[in-house]
Amino acid sequence: MKSWFVLYKTAILLYVALCAPGLSAQDSVSTNESSVLFKTRFTQVKDDFNYGLVFRGMDITLGYAFIKSSDQAMITYQGSFAFGKNYNSGVGEYWSIKPLDSYYGYRTRISRKKSLYAGPFIALQYRWHFYPDLQSGHMFWFTTMEAGPRLIFEMPCKSGNIRITLSNSLAGWASRPVPMTETTFYSLKFREFADNGNSNLRFGSFNRFNHTEFEAGLARKKGKRSSLSYVFEYLGYYCEPAIIMINHSIQIKWIIGEI
Amino acid sequence: MKSYAQIAAACILLLLAISYGCLKDDPLNLPFKSFEPREIGDGHKLSDPAAENMDQDALMEIYRDVYEDENLWPLRSVLVFRNGKLVSEAYLKDENDITNRHLIWSCTKQVLAVIAGIAVDSGVIVDINDPISDYFNEELAGDPAKGFITIRNLVTMQSGIDYHNDGEDGQTDKILRQVPDHVAEYILGLPFNNSQGNAWDYHDGNPMLVASLLQKKLGRPLDEWAGEVFFSRIEMSNYRWMRYKDGVTLGAFGIETTPREFAKVALCVADSGRWKGSQVVSAAWIKDMLSTQIYTDRFGFTFGYYWWIDSTRNMRFSWGHGGQFAFILPDKALVIVTTSIPNTQGEYQIKVDEVLPYVDRIIDISY
Numbered sequence: 001m002k003s004w005f006v007l008y009k010t011a012i013l014l015y016v017a018l019c020a021p022g023l024s025a026q027d028s029v030s031t032n033e034s035s036v037l038f039k040t041r042f043t044q045v046k047d048d049f050n051y052g053l054v055f056r057g058m059d060i061t062l063g064y065a066f067i068k069s070s071d072q073a074m075i076t077y078q079g080s081f082a083f084g085k086n087y088n089s090g091v092g093e094y095w096s097i098k099p100l101d102s103y104y105g106y107r108t109r110i111s112r113k114k115s116l117y118a119g120p121f122i123a124l125q126y127r128w129h130f131y132p133d134l135q136s137g138h139m140f141w142f143t144t145m146e147a148g149p150r151l152i153f154e155m156p157c158k159s160g161n162i163r164i165t166l167s168n169s170l171a172g173w174a175s176r177p178v179p180m181t182e183t184t185f186y187s188l189k190f191r192e193f194a195d196n197g198n199s200n201l202r203f204g205s206f207n208r209f210n211h212t213e214f215e216a217g218l219a220r221k222k223g224k225r226s227s228l229s230y231v232f233e234y235l236g237y238y239c240e241p242a243i244i245m246i247n248h249s250i251q252i253k254w255i256i257g258e259i
Numbered sequence: 260m261k262s263y264a265q266i267a268a269a270c271i272l273l274l275l276a277i278s279y280g281c282l283k284d285d286p287l288n289l290p291f292k293s294f295e296p297r298e299i300g301d302g303h304k305l306s307d308p309a310a311e312n313m314d315q316d317a318l319m320e321i322y323r324d325v326y327e328d329e330n331l332w333p334l335r336s337v338l339v340f341r342n343g344k345l346v347s348e349a350y351l352k353d354e355n356d357i358t359n360r361h362l363i364w365s366c367t368k369q370v371l372a373v374i375a376g377i378a379v380d381s382g383v384i385v386d387i388n389d390p391i392s393d394y395f396n397e398e399l400a401g402d403p404a405k406g407f408i409t410i411r412n413l414v415t416m417q418s419g420i421d422y423h424n425d426g427e428d429g430q431t432d433k434i435l436r437q438v439p440d441h442v443a444e445y446i447l448g449l450p451f452n453n454s455q456g457n458a459w460d461y462h463d464g465n466p467m468l469v470a471s472l473l474q475k476k477l478g479r480p481l482d483e484w485a486g487e488v489f490f491s492r493i494e495m496s497n498y499r500w501m502r503y504k505d506g507v508t509l510g511a512f513g514i515e516t517t518p519r520e521f522a523k524v525a526l527c528v529a530d531s532g533r534w535k536g537s538q539v540v541s542a543a544w545i546k547d548m549l550s551t552q553i554y555t556d557r558f559g560f561t562f563g564y565y566w567w568i569d570s571t572r573n574m575r576f577s578w579g580h581g582g583q584f585a586f587i588l589p590d591k592a593l594v595i596v597t598t599s600i601p602n603t604q605g606e607y608q609i610k611v612d613e614v615l616p617y618v619d620r621i622i623d624i625s626y
Contacts, residue, residue, distance in 0.1 A: 042275070044282045051352065051600065052285025088284070089332075090607055136602040137435065216267065230271050232278075246278045248271070 004198040007173060008124065008145060015102070015122040015147060030070035034256050037063045037078070039231070041249040043086055043094065048241035049140055049177070050131060055092040059084020063098070065253060074105040074117045074152065090133020098125040103150050117152040121167055126197040142243055143197045146172030146211055154219070160227070161219040169211040173201040174237055202239070209237045217251070225255040289354070291326040294319070294347035299357065301519055302494035306344035313341060314624040321620050322349055330613050333582055333600040335361065336518040339621060340594040343526055348519070360497060360515040362601040366579035367514040368466045370524050372414060372565035374485045375469060376532070376544030381488070383476055387411045394472035398443045405447050412455045413465040414564040415552045421452035422464030431463045434503065441505045443471035459553045459562060463511035466565065470510025481508035493523045493534040512580070522596045525577065525585035529594050549575045558612065572622070582609025586618055591625045
């Protein structure tokens with residue numbers, strides 16, 4: 001069986017084990033919420049392969065989010081895909097799939113109305129970049145399978161619930177193309193996307209990569225379906241070939257099903 | 260609540276402004292410091308401009324202008340040889356490019372032309388007027404008429420095969436994406452768009468067929484044979500010549516090498532096929548290879564056996580995608596090599612007419 005599959009399976013099992021005490025606890029009251037999300041991002045990418053040039057542009061993310069919250073804890077799942085374009089010397093194209101972003105947060109009541117959730121998250125994201133004007137049809141990728149702490153702070157306000165989220169990777173695996181790769185052979189077959197994205201996985205912590213995400217928004221008012229938030233994301237990979245991504249997003253979630 | 264929203268908006272704008280400033284483009288080139296050649300034990304003879312009767316200060320100014328020319332930002336290296344000696348070298352992106360390999364793309368065709376000459380010299384190719392049916396059998400099953408194409412047609416880009424380099428529908432794109440199973444059969448299965456020997460049509464299909472038939476005749480990979488009969492004899496070792504998935508050496512664009520190694524090919528050609536006094540490929544072949552065989556539709560250049568000819572400068576040159584060049588100016592005993600970021604497309608490539616003004620300036624300061 002492919003080694004990357006074994007790695008991911010091991011990481012997920014460890015994560016589930018970490019969350020098991022909470023998962024198995026009996027909750028008095030819990031609410032479930034499914035929503036679709038739409039995010040528009042201003043992106044900045046500085047990839048070593050691009051000779052020091054920063055490509056800036058926009059992308060769109062579509063996804064699904066699930067939240068189960070109770071007096072004791074919050075469990076979330078999110079999956080999404082994104083596509084977009086950026087520019088510098090020529091155009092760049094960006095594709096991303098995030099099949100897994102899961103979080104388990106233990107709840108602490110700060111006051112009668114304010115809550116803090118703290119716990120681990122685990123996330124897997126594939127990112128592919130193309131720069132047809134600068135790099136012909138060559139494919140560049142950046143895959144992360146990461147885990148770390150996430151804090152969510154909630155407090156009610158007139159318009160709904162203010163929710164502030166801060167997460168940071170602690171450790172995980174990352175994959176990047178091998179430096180100085182200038183092969184003449186490149187393919188747009190799906191298998192190549194998958195094989196490349198899962199190749200050359202290296203384990204590391206802050207010495208290898210760091211992913212910080214900050215979200216601040218207005219979660220929905222009772223009886224309403226929509227919520228709005230701002231998301232700041234920093235993603236850096238520090239080994240050769242290095243890449244840094246800084247993104248700003250506006251995200252809208254729309255609850256589906258009963259409210 | 261309104262003030263909270265205003266504060267939040269202000270914070271977001273501030274964060275946007277800060278992060279925009281955090282990520283900036285790096286300078287496109289390293290600072291220009293020197294063009295003094297370095298001894299790295301690769302067999303090149305080193306000298307300096309003054310010793311070779313060149314205006315050193317003027318050459319320095321040319322290099323400074325090259326570094327500052329925004330049109331030439333994809334350039335990676337500029338090397339000047341006079342009288343067979345390296346008088347100046349500069350690496351604009353990375354000093355390690357002195358030994359780092361990069362693709363030279365279609366300059367591979369000009370290298371292939373030299374190797375074809377060795378093949379003629381050694382009898383692997385009996386006569387370049389041979390039809391390719393003397394070399395291909397099952398490959399011609401789909402269209403026996405292609406058997407009448409000669410090797411001369413192939414090396415002068417006059418095969419008449421309807422092959423296109425560019426665009427997603429082009430055949431080179433298919434080969435780069437490893438779509439066809441066998442390169443020779445794929446190319447020979449294409450229709451004609453002209454009769455052979457009639458019109459010049461530059462494309463990758465012709466040299467791919469030359470490489471294929473050579474490999475078939477040799478019974479071994481062309482790159483291996485070329486290593487023995489050519490590259491080793493010009494002390495060229497830091498290179499890689501890639502093969503297609505069917506095992507055939509890519510004759511149109513598969514060589515990865517360094518600027519100094521690539522320069523050895525040009526120096527050998529400039530010296531009528533000799534390397535340090537030893538005849539590597541016959542002078543007669545070099546003469547034919549560098550003589551006008553046909554006119555092209557590009558900048559008034561003519562074409563020999565894969566080598567480009569600029570009659571106004573009495574110059575022969577090798578030309579690869581993105582801005583890989585080796586210019587041979589026999590009247591001035593000059594060889595000028597430039598390499599560039601290899602994968603640029605369209606307007607981001609360095610064009611030959613953007614480089615030629617600097618070639619002219621180097622000619623003018625060489626006495």
